[in-house]
Amino acid sequence: MNLEQARVEENRLLAADHRRMVLHAPAIAASAGAGQFVHLRAHDSFHPLLRRPLSVARCDRTAGTLVLIYRVLGEGTARLADRRPGDGIDVLGPLGRGFRLAPGLTPLLVAGGVGVAPLISLAEECVRMGRAVEVVAGARTASLLVGEADLRELGVECCSATDDGSRGYRGPVTGLLGGRLDGRALYAAGPAGMLRQVQQLAGATPAQLCIEAAMACGVGACRGCACRARGGGYRLVCTEGPVFDSHEVTYDG
Amino acid sequence: MNLEQARVEENRLLAADHRRMVLHAPAIAASAGAGQFVHLRAHDSFHPLLRRPLSVARCDRTAGTLVLIYRVLGEGTARLADRRPGDGIDVLGPLGRGFRLAPGLTPLLVAGGVGVAPLISLAEECVRMGRAVEVVAGARTASLLVGEADLRELGVECCSATDDGSRGYRGPVTGLLGGRLDGRALYAAGPAGMLRQVQQLAGATPAQLCIEAAMACGVGACRGCACRARGGGYRLVCTEGPVFDSHEVTYDG
């Protein structure tokens, strides 16, 4: 874990309200793994007060850079969107427990919306290791399939689904999973509704879910980012996650 | 009183921490008088929360513009300094009771530091009316005599004083008043210590002081900007001032 004054190298619009930021943050890039995240201070003022967690979408150790892909939702991400190349930005990371590749099974990555970000880093790792990888990605409409360019750059094929049918399958991305789970391990990131469906569809197929929660500290100190553990009790998303084995967590209760 | 979305036309550095802003605000410019002020919203966020009062330094009714000259002190003025030409800015004004020119007497304007701002507008009014006007201005050092250029543009001569002697008289600007009060009326703006001295030196010479106070509403609604009235009780700086007859107010108590 490092606290680094990173430099913004790029911060460009990918699609409506979606951006791609490249940060020069060599200390963090040196150790970030797939599915880990950084905790950013979007600006200097008291409002919004807290840092914002964003997944590492790509990591280039040689160049010392990180790529973040984010959706502008509220004030924090809006402040982030204001940052220009050359600006400094205070970054804590890498944080959390990332994906663990299951040996022997082909990784099938299931992305919903901007949830594609952590899965790009997993695809990148697979490519680095020379492992086959399959990706299905969903979004509301074609232009919001914001991971495509990075995946293409990695040479990874992606099967798409859109709510409005403007690209690929018309319907939820989970509609692409039917009959495709044999010999696969699932790695999913996206909205809670989608993750819950992946959890249900997975059955005996090993699945890992990248989960979100509001975070204060991001390092396990405040116990604020609890999610429900299957069988009772809670898990901390920031240190025990954000990537959980599907059977560890539950969306019920 | 108008609430106007003004456009920043200029916002340039005059000297260390001192800036000159030109606003296109035709409704306010149409009625602003010498010594009145505007109440500005420096930015959109919650911190700092309140508006900031700044004197109208110049007012061009034909062009619909106002000039503000301000010192960057804390967060509010720092946010103001960030504004670029073309930006919108929310301005309430004109506010307060400005200078009242005493008939028959030559106006002698006494400026301390950035207190020169409201006095420039008074000089401008004198010029407009074809009246003679004298100005003495003080600052810590020559570069901080930030009103000089505007006064020169108005064709008004200015006698200077600096704490370090780098321009004109070495010492407080009030040191320039000795033996100069006959047939004059004093109009002063600057730090509290200077105004108190003007008050003492004025004697029988009519004097008006432009006073500062922390302001919430700026329009007389909150009663927050009280200053002490001579003889007890309080006066509101935002509506009964900011320009008071010297004998109305006191710095004691």
Add this chain to the structure above:
Amino acid sequence: MADLAVNLAGIRLRNPVLAASGTFGYGREYAAVVPLDQIGGVITKGTSLEAWTGNPPPRTVETAAGMLNAIGLENPGLKHLVEADLPWLASQGATVVVNVVGRTVDEYVAVAEALDARPAVAGLELNVSCPNVDKGGMAFGVHPESAYALVRAVRKRTRLPLLVKLTPNVTDIVRIAEQVRDAGADGLSAVNTLVGMAIDIHCRRPVLGNATGGLSGPAIKPVALAAVWRLARVGLPILGGGGISFWQDAVEFLMAGATAVAVGTATFVRPRAMLEIAQGMEEYLKCQGIERITDLVGAANPGARTG
């Protein structure tokens, strides 16, 4: 068009957004930019029997997302209100609630009684919660017994709708509210400012002339909302407020159990905030297909008895 009208404890309001006491003077100050017949109502500056001079300056200081004030209830007194302000407010079509203060029970009663028969006054808001005066103010509002006695005495002398403005600076605001209810109040106003202070480290003394002051603005919204949430079980209609800046904030207060809201500090920042809030609420109702704003009251609060 969605219906924004509400009846707050017998006070009929064209919309549920009122100007909070002490932040809108007597209506005149902002009238050039806020038409008084377009907001729910004007709650006047706290008004006493005789004029009060207020506290020594400085009287305000900014804090993180908030401000402290220690005005000390400076006001020109009842006579001025009745002769100069009420007729003017009536001429503007304003719905007027008079915020009443006093140093003794008798002073409160005298002001209330004098306003009783005035058609220009739609209701009274009894201020038992000002943190900035030695006598009266909050002193009445922190003890259940004194709150009860004061409200009872005023209640006997006025038929005007009577709101009591509570302080959050207490251990159990519900207990105070219950006393106030039992003493005959028609509604609750919650909340007044939190006691706070700031120190000038260069001068080594408090910034405010009165040392401590009342904290208002966005900073206190969570505290005010929690107070309204708890008060909703008391069974009196509530005028909610504290830190409301945008229509979303106002909707939070309604859903917690408030029937209407008071907006204060936000007006200093954005003089037309009240108008924007009322308009935002109206658009929200339309989008959501809600016919009456009153349908939102207590909508998020299972314990509410006010919805």
Add this chain to the structure above:
Amino acid sequence: MADLAVNLAGIRLRNPVLAASGTFGYGREYAAVVPLDQIGGVITKGTSLEAWTGNPPPRTVETAAGMLNAIGLENPGLKHLVEADLPWLASQGATVVVNVVGRTVDEYVAVAEALDARPAVAGLELNVSCPNVDKGGMAFGVHPESAYALVRAVRKRTRLPLLVKLTPNVTDIVRIAEQVRDAGADGLSAVNTLVGMAIDIHCRRPVLGNATGGLSGPAIKPVALAAVWRLARVGLPILGGGGISFWQDAVEFLMAGATAVAVGTATFVRPRAMLEIAQGMEEYLKCQGIERITDLVGAANPGARTG
């Protein structure tokens, strides 16, 4: 070099800047970026006899210049603290104050007693002010009698320096503090969070799983400072805190009467905030030609008995 060392109620601190309970875990979490032997001390997460599971999510939400939390005192319990955390903290050279919680007086006493003879523990902070649990927590801290009884019982079983952490959610914090003093506490810790809430207007329910939570951060600084200001007359040393972000804030608390300060939410925002604050204080002392930080204690407060 200016001297930042202070003695807080018998706890010797290398500088007066401590990590506030619940915001710094057990020291491990931030240790990679905050060397534990460079801050005044670590106050642990509230620790109970057995492990507690805490409240359902969401547990935090951001507010204007602040945040609400309703963690519900999730903690792994006394045994884990003693076996896993204390030895590690000692190895890091940390000065450790254990924040103690319980559902009953006996539970508090049991934890205090178990820690009494441990050299790794420099002092105890009795948490009678957590707003986020049903039993224990704030329930003990809002009534003078129960506060007295609890402190008295704990005092009998420990010789460790005993701070009592007070809640600002009371009518008269000084009265509670006097009881706590008379019961044998060595110092006061002020303040814990303010009760607050936020409502999700889309879902029409409270944002937090526990409905209400505790407000912390810059928003509450004025309230916390006013509490310290008033408590300074009680005559016990004070650990001040609530909304401290920068060294200037810390100096305000010292001048109000605090001997040391606790920094919480600011650490989430700027993990090295405590180090920056201690360094800022040191530079300030140098510039002002002040030799000892203790010279500032109560400097702005004529009523202080702690300076």
